[in-house]
Amino acid sequence: GEDVEQSLFLSVREGDSSVINCTYTDSSSTYLYWYKQEPGAGLQLLTYIFSNMDMKQDQRLTVLLNKKDKHLSLRIADTQTGDSAIYFCAESEPGTYKYIFGTGTRLKVLA
């Protein structure tokens, strides 16, 4: 079955870069996503990457995909206190709308 894993916690200093990692198991996933969830709020789509891409950059966000190792990462440049949240990676099950979510990484940004 599918399983998406992330480290639970990450703490960085304001202004540093954050790298959040994710490993997934379903190599047939066509899209991989990063969502942000702030306390008491819903899921905000940050970015996504198509499986035939290695990298995608969107302002402060850089997504790297290593299909061979089934490893996805999200890099946040110049991390700000407002970036403190839980970050979820997700893969879409091909042919369905089922998203398999990771366990979430709680990012804490220290001033």
Added chain:
Amino acid sequence: GEEVAQTPKHLVRGEGQKAKLYCAPIKGHSYVFWYQQVLKNEFKFLISFQNENVFDETGMPKERFSAKCLPNSPCSLEIQATKLEDSAVYFCASSQFGPGNTIYFGEGSWLTVV
């Protein structure tokens, strides 16, 4: 609307009572999904709709849970005879096109069963 709208934001029910949650998808989106987020952030897919038709209900508990998306009405998720373990945040999401397309989530409805 431009965002997925869920109501109520918070709902408290006594064990055994009924709970009903509502979702208005983004205007023009044909697909609606329900996810349940329980403790430890685990997300569980419940059901999806293509317009008013059930698309995939493989995540729905066989008993007590039902969902509908009727024309010109908000979609709904209903839990009969709630149990303590139903306490969770229920997220609705919508998407414009078919599988593989990005889905957009609402802010969730927080159900507490006491």
